[in-house]
Amino acid sequence: GTAPAIDAMAEPGAGFTARDATAPARPAGRRHRVELRVQEVQREVAPGVRQRLWTFNGTAPGPVLRGRVGDTFEITLINDGSVDHGIDFHAGALAPDEPMRPIEPGQRLTYRFTATAAGIWMYHCSTMPMLLHIGNGMYGAVIIDPPDLPAADREYVLVQSELYLGPDGEPGDLGKMQAETPDAVVFNGYVSQYAHRPLTARPGDRVRFWVLNAGPNRTSAFHVVGVQFDTLYREGEWHLRPADPGAAQVLDLAPAAGGFVETVLAQPGHYPFLSHLVADAGRGARGTIEVR
Amino acid sequence: GTAPAIDAMAEPGAGFTARDATAPARPAGRRHRVELRVQEVQREVAPGVRQRLWTFNGTAPGPVLRGRVGDTFEITLINDGSVDHGIDFHAGALAPDEPMRPIEPGQRLTYRFTATAAGIWMYHCSTMPMLLHIGNGMYGAVIIDPPDLPAADREYVLVQSELYLGPDGEPGDLGKMQAETPDAVVFNGYVSQYAHRPLTARPGDRVRFWVLNAGPNRTSAFHVVGVQFDTLYREGEWHLRPADPGAAQVLDLAPAAGGFVETVLAQPGHYPFLSHLVADAGRGARGTIEVR
Amino acid sequence: GTAPAIDAMAEPGAGFTARDATAPARPAGRRHRVELRVQEVQREVAPGVRQRLWTFNGTAPGPVLRGRVGDTFEITLINDGSVDHGIDFHAGALAPDEPMRPIEPGQRLTYRFTATAAGIWMYHCSTMPMLLHIGNGMYGAVIIDPPDLPAADREYVLVQSELYLGPDGEPGDLGKMQAETPDAVVFNGYVSQYAHRPLTARPGDRVRFWVLNAGPNRTSAFHVVGVQFDTLYREGEWHLRPADPGAAQVLDLAPAAGGFVETVLAQPGHYPFLSHLVADAGRGARGTIEVR
Ligand SMILES: [Cu+2]
Ligand SMILES: [Cu+2]
Ligand SMILES: [Cu+2]
Ligand SMILES: [Cu+2]
Ligand SMILES: [Cu+2]
Ligand SMILES: [Cu+2]
Ligand code: NA
Ligand code: NA
Ligand code: NA
Ligand code: NA
Ligand code: NA
Ligand code: NA
Ligand SMILES: [Zn+2]
Ligand SMILES: [Zn+2]
Ligand SMILES: [Zn+2]
Ligand SMILES: [Zn+2]
Ligand SMILES: [Zn+2]
Ligand SMILES: [Zn+2]
Ligand SMILES: [Zn+2]
Ligand SMILES: [Zn+2]
Ligand SMILES: [Zn+2]
Numbered sequence: 001g002t003a004p005a006i007d008a009m010a011e012p013g014a015g016f017t018a019r020d021a022t023a024p025a026r027p028a029g030r031r032h033r034v035e036l037r038v039q040e041v042q043r044e045v046a047p048g049v050r051q052r053l054w055t056f057n058g059t060a061p062g063p064v065l066r067g068r069v070g071d072t073f074e075i076t077l078i079n080d081g082s083v084d085h086g087i088d089f090h091a092g093a094l095a096p097d098e099p100m101r102p103i104e105p106g107q108r109l110t111y112r113f114t115a116t117a118a119g120i121w122m123y124h125c126s127t128m129p130m131l132l133h134i135g136n137g138m139y140g141a142v143i144i145d146p147p148d149l150p151a152a153d154r155e156y157v158l159v160q161s162e163l164y165l166g167p168d169g170e171p172g173d174l175g176k177m178q179a180e181t182p183d184a185v186v187f188n189g190y191v192s193q194y195a196h197r198p199l200t201a202r203p204g205d206r207v208r209f210w211v212l213n214a215g216p217n218r219t220s221a222f223h224v225v226g227v228q229f230d231t232l233y234r235e236g237e238w239h240l241r242p243a244d245p246g247a248a249q250v251l252d253l254a255p256a257a258g259g260f261v262e263t264v265l266a267q268p269g270h271y272p273f274l275s276h277l278v279a280d281a282g283r284g285a286r287g288t289i290e291v292r
Numbered sequence: 293g294t295a296p297a298i299d300a301m302a303e304p305g306a307g308f309t310a311r312d313a314t315a316p317a318r319p320a321g322r323r324h325r326v327e328l329r330v331q332e333v334q335r336e337v338a339p340g341v342r343q344r345l346w347t348f349n350g351t352a353p354g355p356v357l358r359g360r361v362g363d364t365f366e367i368t369l370i371n372d373g374s375v376d377h378g379i380d381f382h383a384g385a386l387a388p389d390e391p392m393r394p395i396e397p398g399q400r401l402t403y404r405f406t407a408t409a410a411g412i413w414m415y416h417c418s419t420m421p422m423l424l425h426i427g428n429g430m431y432g433a434v435i436i437d438p439p440d441l442p443a444a445d446r447e448y449v450l451v452q453s454e455l456y457l458g459p460d461g462e463p464g465d466l467g468k469m470q471a472e473t474p475d476a477v478v479f480n481g482y483v484s485q486y487a488h489r490p491l492t493a494r495p496g497d498r499v500r501f502w503v504l505n506a507g508p509n510r511t512s513a514f515h516v517v518g519v520q521f522d523t524l525y526r527e528g529e530w531h532l533r534p535a536d537p538g539a540a541q542v543l544d545l546a547p548a549a550g551g552f553v554e555t556v557l558a559q560p561g562h563y564p565f566l567s568h569l570v571a572d573a574g575r576g577a578r579g580t581i582e583v584r
Numbered sequence: 585g586t587a588p589a590i591d592a593m594a595e596p597g598a599g600f601t602a603r604d605a606t607a608p609a610r611p612a613g614r615r616h617r618v619e620l621r622v623q624e625v626q627r628e629v630a631p632g633v634r635q636r637l638w639t640f641n642g643t644a645p646g647p648v649l650r651g652r653v654g655d656t657f658e659i660t661l662i663n664d665g666s667v668d669h670g671i672d673f674h675a676g677a678l679a680p681d682e683p684m685r686p687i688e689p690g691q692r693l694t695y696r697f698t699a700t701a702a703g704i705w706m707y708h709c710s711t712m713p714m715l716l717h718i719g720n721g722m723y724g725a726v727i728i729d730p731p732d733l734p735a736a737d738r739e740y741v742l743v744q745s746e747l748y749l750g751p752d753g754e755p756g757d758l759g760k761m762q763a764e765t766p767d768a769v770v771f772n773g774y775v776s777q778y779a780h781r782p783l784t785a786r787p788g789d790r791v792r793f794w795v796l797n798a799g800p801n802r803t804s805a806f807h808v809v810g811v812q813f814d815t816l817y818r819e820g821e822w823h824l825r826p827a828d829p830g831a832a833q834v835l836d837l838a839p840a841a842g843g844f845v846e847t848v849l850a851q852p853g854h855y856p857f858l859s860h861l862v863a864d865a866g867r868g869a870r871g872t873i874e875v876r
């Protein structure tokens with residue numbers, strides 16, 4: 001079969017529910033136990049378009065984890081898939097040989113790390129070809145709060161990634177991944193989902209957008225229409241704070257880079273967000289935040 | 293008809309005048325009234341190659357606006373074109389719903405914003421598909437000076453953008469914009485114009501280059517041959533000042549990002565500038581500054 | 585003839601020796617005399633794949649030069665090639681007209697500059713079309729140490745570049761360079777060489793990776809698996825130091841940009857490194873550092 005064509009302007013079905021982009025609260029405690037189950041599942045990635053994704057816990061991106069500097073994470077990876085998979089957490093530091101090794105279907109491994117540095121960190125399948133495993137859905141984010149992170153009224157997490165479609169209901173196309181010809185570029189796994197099911201805020205809210213660019217290949221140029229970022233944190237570093245006289249229009253992120261931006265959404269209305277690499281917005285890297 | 297081929301090395305006609313790249317002085321007063329008239333016009337974009345551009349006030353890029361933090365802008369947008377157009381100023385913050393709505397041919401709207409943050413900000417047509425409207429010429433820059441901006445001997449503004457040619461004298465090709473196959477990459481709208489009509493400076497001048505990457509799709513890697521940037525400001529943030537021991541060779545800008553760099557051009561001579569994404573320099577993202 | 589196909593997973597021959605990636609020590613003295621001889625040579629660039637490269641001193645990249653702020657360099661360029669070549673050092677500032685002019689086969693010129701600013705700076709052939717000369721091997725790095733650069737246990741230099749293959753044993757293909765369809769992306773000139781001949785360190789070593797992205801066209805997203813960068817310096821600016829609470833997962837570099845990152849490799853094991861623009865890792869922009 002040939003790959004389905006995506007209509008980036010199509011409406012999803014009435015029953016469509018967008019992935020909840022709300023950032024998880026930091027769990028109580030300093031030790032976090034998480035089970036990540038590799039599941040190969042059929043999912044809709046655009047209206048009427050289904051793919052067989054390789055996932056952590058059934059969704060692409062996988063779950064968002066959160067903690068603070070000094071927390072320890074104990075991850076149990078269980079391979080319920082049909083081929084070898086593994087795991088690589090950028091949030092921790094450890095020799096890759098054992099914890100990142102591929103495990104066979106039916107196997108499990110435990111992966112322990114201490115989060116020694118703040119940032120939003122990618123995790124992904126570690127098995128070769130990584131391009132295929134990431135490109136087919138095996139990626140997610142770990143948020144380690146900076147020690148001095150102020151409160152915000154709302155916090156969202158947007159993970160940008162690319163879709164390289166295989167035939168309907170089948171895995172993605174490695175050849176397209178290698179040729180860097182994506183069929184779609186998405187936030188949180190589904191074409192333009194938040195254009196149809198907007199994120200929300202109240203007038204006057206300070207909103208923080210955590211953004212991770214999972215790639216595998218493209219740069220992200222995150223922008224929110226109608227606002228400026230008075231706060232910008234990227235790759236472990238504060239770049240802009242509200243008291244600074246300047247502000248930013250774009251949070252640019254290379255593949256595997258992440259950060260957050262903040263803005264105050266003063267007035268009611270609909271604020272589009274997008275990758276300002278405009279061809280990618282047209283491919284589905286766009287959404288809306290509704291303020292009312 | 294098919295699109296004309298660009299010869300990036302061709303000489304423009306004897307009567308060719310490059311767009312003046314001199315940064316406008318900050319106008320007196322704190323309230324700026326500007327009329328932006330959408331005009332669909334035929335323009336030469338490379339020697340012997342004409343396109344039907346969609347413009348603000350007849351040129352692509354549109355006019356460079358300038359002010360300081362706290363200034364208010366009142367923009368009157370008048371659609372003298374043949375299809376709907378709109379406007380989006382990154383320099384201001386406001387709910388997009390009304391001010392950024394598409395207006396029909398013959399309509400006008402007034403767009404008011406206060407510039408609360410320093411930087412060089414993109415403006416562009418807000419009408420979908422944005423890729424086509426930006427790609428066909430509807431973009432420009434607003435400079436809001438940082439409060440502590442030192443004087444420079446010369447200030448230039450270079451807006452980088454891509455050209456995706458349609459047939460001679462007709463609008464650009466949306467398919468090429470989507471496929472990201474530009475026919476040219478240019479500063480201030482015309483292939484290699486400042487290679488043929490150099491910018492100028494005097495020996496010993498401190499020159500500031502404001503650069504905005506209007507995209508819509510490509511990264512810019514701005515470089516000036518023969519110098520180093522002892523000053524680099526990007527996206528609202530000072531990165532390098534002359535007293536720092538380091539300097540930069542490239543100002544890299546994602547689509548919709550902007551900033552400025554400075555250098556002292558000590559000796560007489562011809563200093564090429566380019567996007568050091570070298571294929572783009574070959575497509576026309578290059579020029580010269582002549583010091584004498 | 586047609587270009588050979590690269591098998592990015594192929595093993596090099598038993599006699600293969602990787603290019604030494606060890607950063608050169610800063611030579612004694614404050615004046616550095618270097619001869620750069622342009623040599624057009626056949627070299628293996630991937631297992632079983634040979635190209636006719638244009639080089640400085642027989643290798644692509646050319647030699648790594650090093651000094652400190654205030655040092656002077658006197659470069660003698662000798663054109664032993666078959667076509668015109670020239671030289672452009674980003675590490676110095678001078679009017680390009682004379683020192684960067686093309687010289688004919690058999691000619692020589694002397695190029696003198698003082699390194700007034702810290703960073704890792706590109707040098708490359710200055711002759712048009714620059715895309716062809718850089719794309720065919722004429723690039724290298726100059727390291728000017730920041731004044732306060734701490735000691736590290738190991739220092740490596742990785743120069744990322746792209747290969748656009750011509751027929752076996754012949755120069756690269758300008759058409760591919762213009763179309764931005766690289767056959768390989770490499771560190772220090774050879775596909776995946778350090779995957780086969782790993783860099784080395786001892787447990788507990790602080791390792792500094794100097795990285796220059798010679799391009800000509802692609803962004804680099806340098807990442808080391810299993811570690812975080814507690815130190816990041818890019819384009820003349822300190823971004824992260826060990827005492828900061830954040831760290832980075834990626835050093836992103838536009839074409840012609842450079843910097844360094846540091847990490848402590850605490851445990852024995854094999855740490856892959858790559859451009860996390862994952863398609864490029866698959867094309868050969870990957871290696872390993874072995875800690876034992
Ligand atoms: Cu996997
Ligand atoms: Cu915009
Ligand atoms: Cu328009
Ligand atoms: Cu250069
Ligand atoms: Cu050359
Ligand atoms: Cu990774
Ligand atoms: Na979306
Ligand atoms: Na501010
Ligand atoms: Na130009
Ligand atoms: Na300096
Ligand atoms: Na390598
Ligand atoms: Na740290
Ligand atoms: Zn909808
Ligand atoms: Zn910054
Ligand atoms: Zn609504
Ligand atoms: Zn000319
Ligand atoms: Zn910086
Ligand atoms: Zn002259
Ligand atoms: Zn090997
Ligand atoms: Zn930084
Ligand atoms: Zn070993």
